[in-house]
Amino acid sequence: MTKPLPMLMNRLGAMRRNRFARFLVVGGINTLFGYGVFSFFIMLGLHYAWAALLGQVCGMLFNFKTYGAFVFGNHGSRRIPRFAGVYAFIYLLNLGGLKLLLSCNVYSIAAQAILLLPIATMTFLLNRRYVFCGGA
DSSP, X not given: OOOHHHHHHHHHHHHHHOHHHHHHHHHHHHHHHHHHHHHHHHHTTOOHHHHHHHHHHHHHHHHHHHIIIIIISOOOXXXXXXXXXXXXXXXHHHHXXXXXXXXXXXXXXXXHHHHHHHHHHHHHHHIIIIISTTOO
């Protein structure tokens, strides 16, 4: 029978070697932060586009170092313009998804929750390809 602690250590070791797994863990923390900001502004009565923009900007500021350091192993500030470009593109994709779901009478906070996984996957792919290429 496998003991729980060695099994947990093996899984953590595998996660350290798997960039997408690290992205999911760090991204989960980052997503909670950005989603929390979005939800906060929705509850204050802001239009979904403004709430999404503020969530995106706050998230981008929070995420750059965490993704760079813990996921891609490279967080030099010269990458910030590319990171901002990826986030601008992601914002537009997210906004389009929100508009589509809202037109189907999905509540804005639920619509954003539906978009979390596809947006997170696209963010990972774009960051890996265009921002942190060559990182660990």
